[in-house]
Amino acid sequence: MSQALLSVSGLSVSYGKKVAVSNASLRVEPGECVALIGTNGAGKSSLLKTISGVQAMTSGYVEFNGENRSGWDTATAVRNGLILCPEGRQIFPRMSVLDNITLGAFQRRLSKHDLHAELSKLEALFPILYERRQQEVGTLSGGEQQMVAIARALMGAPKLLLLDEPSLGLSPIMTDKLFETIRAIVNQGCSILIAEQNVYSTLKCSTRAYVVESGVVSDSYTSDEVVRDPRLLLSLLGQ
Ligand SMILES: Nc1ncnc2c1ncn2[C@@H]1O[C@H](COP(=O)(O)OP(=O)(O)OP(=O)(O)O)[C@@H](O)[C@H]1O
Ligand SMILES: [Mg+2]
Incomplete structure (x- = not known):
């Protein structure tokens, strides 16, 4: 097997006595989009927060790009290319679109020229944001x-890129646009681990999926397998 980009083994996360994730193992190969599917409170965010270093693990091992991630704080994780886009966005509503986006490059200490070049690369992916770059983020949809x-x-x-519930609260049209953008990001070579409750849209842009139920992570399924398994789908859709 080739070296995984992300390899998680035996990961557990607790908040006091509450066990949120129990003995989870998963992998993401370079170039893959992998889904974490599960209903409310299943443990998806806890997993992503722990992988990115925002939340401490109780036990387990996380390897990223061949390195033991355990000693990294979030800043080191970001510098190494392990980046969480958190649930609930956590953006600054009174700052402009451009200033919010630019903050993401803070750790890279880019020259003005390189920063401009990086921002230009985003123009094609996010044409609306480019148009509204001077607007306060709080005024956007x-x-x-x-x-x-x-x-x-x-x-x-x-x-x-660890994406936590990006479609939460979005209209169906915006959700479609969002998943189109996610597909474009994967096509540009960025690997993604995405936690979602929007099962169908997520499985359409992921190659594999793990099902998270009450803190337990399943074995790996291909996304097609999940789509074709009515029993699994029903449990995921909470019916
Ligand atoms: N800071 C915390 N303190 C105590 N319990 C927590 C904390 N954060 C999460 N939990 C609990 O851990 C469990 C897993 O929560 P988590 O947020 O990881 O689930 P989730 O799958 O992301 O859910 P959702 O789809 O609602 O975002 C839940 O029972 C939740 O109540
Ligand atoms: Mg969550």
């Missing part, structure tokens, strides 16, 4: 704000 959060994460030059 929910979908556009989500795009700002993703654009900011991309400015950190991720090798692996």
Whole structure:
């Protein structure tokens, strides 16, 4: 087997006595988009936060790009290309679109010229944001704000982008646009691990999926397998 970009083994996460993730193992290969599918409170965010270093693990091992991630703080994780786009966006509503996005490159200490070049690369992916670059982010629609959060994460030059529920609260049209953008990001060579409750859209742009239920992560399925398994789908859709 080739070396995985991300390899997680035996990962557990607790908040006091509450066990949120129990003995989870998963992999993301270079260039892959992998889905974490599960209902509310299943443990998806806890997994992503722990992989990115925002949340401490109780036990387990995370290897990223051949290195043990355990000793990294979030700043080191970002510098190494392991970047979380958090649930709820966490953007700055009174700052402009451009300033929010530029913040994502903070750690890279780019020259003005290189920063400009990096921002230009995002223009094709996010034409609306380019048009509205001087506007305060708080004046944008929910979908556009989500795009700002993703654009900011991309400015950190991720090798692996951890996307936490990007479609939460978006209209169906914005959700379609969002998943189109996610596909374009993968086509540009960035690997993605995406946590979502929007099962069908996510499986359409991922190659493999893990099902998360009450803190337990399943074995790996191909996305096609999940789509074709009515029992699995029903449990995922909470019916
Ligand atoms: N800071 C915290 N303190 C205590 N319990 C927490 C904390 N964060 C999450 N939990 C609990 O851990 C479990 C997993 O939560 P988590 O947010 O990881 O799930 P999720 O799959 O991301 O859910 P959602 O789809 O609602 O975002 C839940 O039971 C939740 O209540
Ligand atoms: Mg969550």
